[in-house]
Amino acid sequence: MTTPVCAGASRAVAASAGHRRYPSFSSYVRARGPVLLRTARSLTANPSDAEDLLQTALTKTYVAWERIEDHRALDGYVRRALVNTRTSQWRKRKVDEFACEELPEKEAPPAPDPAEQQSLHDAMWRAVLRLPDRQRAMVVLRYYEDLSEVQTAAVMGVSVGTVKSAVSRALGKLREDPELSPLR
Numbered sequence: 001m002t003t004p005v006c007a008g009a010s011r012a013v014a015a016s017a018g019h020r021r022y023p024s025f026s027s028y029v030r031a032r033g034p035v036l037l038r039t040a041r042s043l044t045a046n047p048s049d050a051e052d053l054l055q056t057a058l059t060k061t062y063v064a065w066e067r068i069e070d071h072r073a074l075d076g077y078v079r080r081a082l083v084n085t086r087t088s089q090w091r092k093r094k095v096d097e098f099a100c101e102e103l104p105e106k107e108a109p110p111a112p113d114p115a116e117q118q119s120l121h122d123a124m125w126r127a128v129l130r131l132p133d134r135q136r137a138m139v140v141l142r143y144y145e146d147l148s149e150v151q152t153a154a155v156m157g158v159s160v161g162t163v164k165s166a167v168s169r170a171l172g173k174l175r176e177d178p179e180l181s182p183l184r
Contacts, residue, residue, distance in 0.1 A: 042140040043086045057081035079155050090133050127177040135170035
């Protein structure tokens with residue numbers, strides 16, 4: 001049984017000539033797609049999931065294209081759609097756990113990269129991906145997307161104080177992360 005990606009997906013499919021119907025949407029996706037994909041990759045651990053997440057957010061944006069009054073604020077609209085979609089996916093996830101007699105073998109840690117900068121980058125991303133979804137989203141928006149606390153609060157739909165406290169807790173977790181301690 002298949003379920004639609006979003007409520008408006010059938011309308012988006014029905015308007016399969018979207019590039020002719022909304023040429024401004026097509027040009028927006030061409031211009032901002034790589035930046036938005038980077039944001040989506042920051043919100044998920046899997047690059048394929050990031051592409052799916054972005055496609056779902058862009059589908060929702062396409063369906064609402066006529067209702068969006070200020071097209072100068074599209075990045076914020078799509079970022080909000082990315083965060084909301086990711087949050088919905090996280091809430092709906094089903095975790096299957098099975099009891100077994102033997103513990104699975106531990107994976108060997110990846111061989112260290114000779115480039116110190118790349119090693120630091122990889123370790124930092126792994127630590128960021130271990131943060132809770134909401135804290136990770138706020139850290140990504142604040143430090144990787146370089147949004148202010150006010151802008152981050154607006155995208156997340158929370159108060160500035162919530163952003164400050166959540167980012168503070170996230171940074172505390174990153175400071176205590178054992179994988180990052182050898183790099184200090």
